Amino acid sequence: MTADIAIHDAYVLTVDDRNRLYERGTVLVEDGRITEIRTSQDDDAGIAADRVIDGEGKLVMPGLVNAHTHLELTPLLGAFSDLDLLEMMGGMTAIYGHIAEGEYEYLTEAGYELAALNFLAGGVTTSNSMDVRPSAGAETFGEAGLRGFFGVALSDLFWDVPVDEQFARARDFIDEYHDSYDGRIQATICPHDDWSCTRELWERTADLVADYPDLHVHTHLLELEASNTMARSNGATDSLDMLDDVGLLNDQLVAAHFRLADEEDIQRTADAEASVAHCPSI
Ligand SMILES: [Zn+2]
Known part of the structure; x- marks a missing residue:
């Protein structure tokens, strides 16, 4: 499935129940919801998504x-x-x-x-x-x-x-x-x-x-x-x-x-x- 938004190589602060933190993380969004958060892979810049955002030097966190x-x-x-x-x-x-x-x-x-x-x-x-x-x-x-x-x-x-x-x-x-x-x-x-x-x-x-x-x-x-x-x-x-x-x-x-x-x-x-x-x- 193609994500609507993919953000890769970002610093990801999840604030989930285990407080996971990714220094180089990828976040996928489908239908307005986050469907996946994981460590970025080298080819994530080419990921299939309507919008791909290079998260280098950026922080992704809850509102x-x-x-x-x-x-x-x-x-x-x-x-x-x-x-x-x-x-x-x-x-x-x-x-x-x-x-x-x-x-x-x-x-x-x-x-x-x-x-x-x-x-x-x-x-x-x-x-x-x-x-x-x-x-x-x-x-x-x-x-x-x-x-x-x-x-x-x-x-x-x-x-x-x-x-x-x-x-x-x-x-x-x-x-x-x-x-x-x-x-x-x-x-x-x-x-x-x-x-x-x-x-x-x-x-x-x-x-x-x-x-x-x-x-x-x-x-x-x-x-x-x-x-x-x-x-x-x-x-x-x-x-x-x-x-x-x-x-x-x-x-x-x-x-x-x-x-x-x-x-x-x-x-x-x-x-x-x-x-x-x-x-x-x-
Ligand atoms: Zn007041």
Whole structure:
């Protein structure tokens, strides 16, 4: 059988279950799938394939994963880099809620396209993005051949948007885009964070999760000093306790940041088999 793509004499990092590494390896792709990885033979340059790539001096490896991002903010990259965290939050919040409305819609779409191009060029094949209006992201990434997890951010204190409207948007997005583009595009449920979501918001999120039990829950956890304070003022011991209370501290959870986690938080999260996207640079 003739392969669609053959790459020969490349450095091949498989990241398979035996972590095999080839200093001079050949990779064959048929029908969009890798069918063979082996040590290169001297005549591999003449291999029968629609496209033969000389991998000399190149690295072949699985795609990278961007485990936490907000891709609709791509047009604002660099705009806030001289501000401290709270100034940035304040400045971005004002824009965030309105970014894809009316005259700015083109900017959101352009941002998603720029992100897709950057990721394709940089080797990032999967990303996990929490946005206000992720539809354009799902379509752009789906059409670009990338994998993407996208969800609508939900919060009752972060911005002044009726909570009913936010949940309606989240449901519409899930119904339209979950498991689309051959399964490469997946919807997520995104309670925004543990410092701007009240217990009521978490409980409503848990109800939504009950309707869509296969979806991942993507949030910001233990990012700011105020994180545990919000949980305490809502009758929980701390943020993890709040998530546990409403039934969301489990293996469906992807918690971004985790900057302020102590040993006990790490242990509890590990015990619950939840995942952490550690972004300490915030
Ligand atoms: Zn974030």
